[in-house]
Amino acid sequence: MTTGPTIAVLATMDTKSEEARFLTERITREGGKALVVDIGLGGESYDFASITAAEVAAVVGRDVGRLRGGPRDEAMASMGQGAATYLRRWYDAGMLDGVIAVGGNQGTAIASIAMRELPFGPAKLIVSTVASGNVRSYVMDSDIAMQFSVADLLGGPNVITTSILDRCAAGIVAMGRASRRERAMAPGDVVAVTAFGNTEKAVVRAIEEIRANGLHTVPFHASGACGSAMERLVEDRRINAVLDLTVHEVLGELHPDDIYAPVRPGRLTAAGRAGVPQVVVPGGLEYLCFGGVATIPPRYRGRPTHVHNPYNTNVRTTAAELEAVGALIAERLNAATGPVAVLIPLLGWSHVGSPGGVLHDPQANDALVRTLRARLRDDIPLRCYDLAINDEEFAVTAAHTLLDMMARSPETLHSA
Structure with a gap:
């Protein structure tokens, strides 16, 4: 029996844990497997996170506690590169079909740094409060799709964001299936x-x-x-x-x-x-x-x-x-x-x-x-x-x- 696509869920868990949990549940319901990566700078731990914030920082030789107290741009770059390391490792091993992220300005920046390190092909989707503006600095030359969250992503899913997150979870699973099919195709000249x-x-x-x-x-x-x-x-x-x-x-x-x-x-x-x-x-x-x-x-x-x-x-x-x-x-x-x-x-x-x-x-x-x-x-x-x-x-x-x-x-x- 063919298993469903594996989808990484990126979120700053100190502020978006409820949205990340919601996405994880919906991805599973749609037949996919979710791997949650905490890209936040908070000190809390979350039992459903596959990779903790400390592990994200450590894989690029950084300490999340020190990043928390340092320059913001340096911390975001380090967390983005750390998350990218895990994503690329999973993708190269044939264990990743897509990535979805949920975030505000900080989470979107970190997630986009991570996603841009993946090659073209695996599905990439960011649900973001900033997606209605000029997103070129986030997308650059990658195949990242962005979905405007309409309402703010605070306090867990609400009557507006629930519908958006639900559709995006279904969408990333479908996109992940398509990515898996595409990867199996033999390329031509x-x-x-x-x-x-x-x-x-x-x-x-x-x-x-x-x-x-x-x-x-x-x-x-x-x-x-x-x-x-x-x-x-x-x-x-x-x-x-x-x-x-x-x-x-x-x-x-x-x-x-x-x-x-x-x-x-x-x-x-x-x-x-x-x-x-x-x-x-x-x-x-x-x-x-x-x-x-x-x-x-x-x-x-x-x-x-x-x-x-x-x-x-x-x-x-x-x-x-x-x-x-x-x-x-x-x-x-x-x-x-x-x-x-x-x-x-x-x-x-x-x-x-x-x-x-x-x-x-x-x-x-x-x-x-x-x-x-x-x-x-x-x-x-x-x-x-x-x-x-x-x-x-x-x-x-x-x-x-x-x-x-x-x-x-x-x-x-x-x-x-």
Whole structure:
């Protein structure tokens, strides 16, 4: 008989023990097994906790009593890393299918630190009082789901939170079952393709071409979190090759006020370290991304600007900015241990940066081309085409450049 999924329950037990007990009971009722981890700083013990707060602290060499009296951020980081150690240990041993946490600001922060250390796949859900706000700092590039608790999580479940917690317990058990099925599936060969709305036409056509050759494709929106997630998946050997049509996030590393700056530094590094084939195109480098027009920092105003929508404004990059990002791209690609090629569509790197677009500026773009030509390793091809990125011919050429590289590097296949 197949047993139900095993779900870790994370809670600051000094303030959320009743909610944790409720979740444990409901998970069991739904056919799952609960492992309760106390991530709080209180000194009490709880008979239904699988791992105590003292054990969480001790596994990373800390004492929970000393953490209680020390800096709050240090204590939260230590408890998060301690909980992560147990979660990863259980997951690697095949003993964990999902994680659910319940908490306020502190509990959410600790739980998210722990969950982010797990790979993509096991179910991750946080029921939180802060889930209705900007949760990017908690989720970052992980596959964490967040549920707003609506009412505060104090004094045990009430007429509002009981319903929410009940549904979340049922949900995490179902998600855990799905995670277990997914883990048992044999992966195929996977190609990552990076995208923007302004490069979508090229991305869609390239994906068609790659899929026609029997490979899986996964598009990643170059929104900061997605690109960082792609890098993690390459590190985890779940992606075999990268068609980096949209590298805007590298620009964001040099301009952190760009709303699509990566949540973790290091774009264009994972594929190189892993030695998997990568084709790099300067998609989305013609502009910086900000929110509404009023949010554009003063130093970027007065340049050609495209209002993508009321919440996304694109501001033209200068030749000097492109020289700087070109140097960074060359530095990272030069460190690659696998095959690399750089393709440049000379007529434009996005819809709005191509002929007729408000951000079309081939003279400024040439600064990037000159920098790459001067700085790239001699064995890294730099190929220029009198095409725009969204031209079908360019998209097909980019796809087949990667496919040819993969065919010449068979050791990169079936390794995910």
